[in-house]
Amino acid sequence: MSLENSANALSAVLISLVVIAYAFDAIVDRLNLKHSELPVPEKFADLYDAEKRQKSLSYEKAKYGFGVIEGVITTVVTVLALAFGWAGALDSFVRGYSTNEVVVSVAFFLALGLISTVAGLPFSIYRTFVIEAKFDFNTTTPLTFITDKLKGLVISGVLIGLLLGALASLYQVLGTNFWFAGWVTFTLFSLAMFAWGTTVITPLFNKLTILPDGELRDAIVAYCTSQGYEIGRLFVMDGSKRSTKANAYFAGIGRAKTIVLFDTLIEKLTTEEVVAVLAHEVGHYKRKHIFTMLYMSAFQTFLLLGLLGVALNFDAISLALGGDVASFHLGALGFLLLLTPLDMVISMISMAYSRAKEFDADEFSTSTYPGPHLRSGLAKISIDALSNLNPHPLWVKIHATHPPLMQRLEALDVANGVEQGS
Numbered sequence: 001m002s003l004e005n006s007a008n009a010l011s012a013v014l015i016s017l018v019v020i021a022y023a024f025d026a027i028v029d030r031l032n033l034k035h036s037e038l039p040v041p042e043k044f045a046d047l048y049d050a051e052k053r054q055k056s057l058s059y060e061k062a063k064y065g066f067g068v069i070e071g072v073i074t075t076v077v078t079v080l081a082l083a084f085g086w087a088g089a090l091d092s093f094v095r096g097y098s099t100n101e102v103v104v105s106v107a108f109f110l111a112l113g114l115i116s117t118v119a120g121l122p123f124s125i126y127r128t129f130v131i132e133a134k135f136d137f138n139t140t141t142p143l144t145f146i147t148d149k150l151k152g153l154v155i156s157g158v159l160i161g162l163l164l165g166a167l168a169s170l171y172q173v174l175g176t177n178f179w180f181a182g183w184v185t186f187t188l189f190s191l192a193m194f195a196w197g198t199t200v201i202t203p204l205f206n207k208l209t210i211l212p213d214g215e216l217r218d219a220i221v222a223y224c225t226s227q228g229y230e231i232g233r234l235f236v237m238d239g240s241k242r243s244t245k246a247n248a249y250f251a252g253i254g255r256a257k258t259i260v261l262f263d264t265l266i267e268k269l270t271t272e273e274v275v276a277v278l279a280h281e282v283g284h285y286k287r288k289h290i291f292t293m294l295y296m297s298a299f300q301t302f303l304l305l306g307l308l309g310v311a312l313n314f315d316a317i318s319l320a321l322g323g324d325v326a327s328f329h330l331g332a333l334g335f336l337l338l339l340t341p342l343d344m345v346i347s348m349i350s351m352a353y354s355r356a357k358e359f360d361a362d363e364f365s366t367s368t369y370p371g372p373h374l375r376s377g378l379a380k381i382s383i384d385a386l387s388n389l390n391p392h393p394l395w396v397k398i399h400a401t402h403p404p405l406m407q408r409l410e411a412l413d414v415a416n417g418v419e420q421g422s
């Protein structure tokens with residue numbers, strides 16, 4: 001087959017993949033919506049009162065309906081871009097300004113990022129100011145929204161520019177053997193991001209304050225001391241700046257290990273419930289979930305970059321995207337699209353892993369800080385966020401980093417030896 005024929009065949013494959021992936025997603029979302037309407041088991045019937053349950057279903061419906069529109073538009077635009085070689089056109093455009101391959105690759109990705117951010121703005125605005133606002137979650141002001149987007153563009157531009165610049169330079173020097181050195185670079189970069197992200201990047205978007213002295217701090221210190229967890233970096237974040245939804249998370253490694261509690265969490269939960277949620281985060285640290293997660297993602301990029309090294313041998317990939325010449329950036333972009341099915345499998349594996357670790361952290365919390373507090377705290381957070389009690393199992397496999405609420409409560413009941421209903 002000539003290079004041109006291979007490129008045409010490949011272009012057809014890419015278009016089919018985009019359409020199939022969309023159709024699959026649409027079916028799963030539809031199943032999920034239907035599943036969410038199923039009645040809640042007797043045991044959990046009192047989680048929602050009738051009015052709130054109705055509101056939760058309306059929230060699911062609103063998100064679903066908007067997702068359909070967004071999905072259709074995105075898919076149509078992607079298919080058009082592939083059919084008419086828009087990526088190739090962008091490549092030619094960038095080449096009008098530079099002949100340096102590394103500069104061209106970086107400029108190509110930055111331009112692509114800028115275009116997709118701008119194109120995604122209407123969706124983002126609608127989601128924040130219409131859907132989230134309608135269900136009383138949104139607290140983002142237009143000014144915060146605009147500065148978030150601008151800051152996000154600049155910061156991701158710098159970070160992605162640096163990382164891709166490094167990868168494209170390695171590719172220029174080492175050819176398709178670049179992938180191993182590329183993997184080392186990528187891994188060091190993500191480690192640095194993970195270690196210092198909360199220290200360097202989070203404060204650009206949010207205010208992190210030390211939890212003030214008082215009942216809550218005393219309770220947290222007492223718990224952490226009992227577990228031999230050095231409290232070091234414990235922050236309260238002004239999550240209320242954007243949303244009323246409550247949350248907490250663990251980040252960082254070594255001395256930079258950090259627990260962040262949203263101000264909305266402290267506001268909504270009792271002292272004991274906050275400690276139980278914090279105990280869950282300490283569990284992620286104590287049970288070494290963070291490290292296994294880092295190893296797993298390092299292995300994942302090892303696999304991906306190794307395959308990319310192979311894929312870059314095929315000039316047809318760049319030509320299939322409409323490029324006149326083969327290049328690192330078009331090859332990489334086409335490769336990522338081709339990878340959609342494998343990517344889905346990998347993502348399902350890592351989501352399954354993540355959900356297992358959530359159960360494990362819950363178990364840690366309830367065994368080191370006994371009582372009904374984690375159960376009631378989790379229920380409050382989820383119900384307040386109008387969580388879907390009945391997500392479809394397939395939807396959970398594909399999208400959920402956390403297990404559905406009822407499964408988590410069930411597991412806690414088992415761990416606490418609460419008698420099971422028949």
Ligand SMILES: [Zn+2]
Nearest residue numbers: 280284358361
């Ligand atoms: Zn967790």
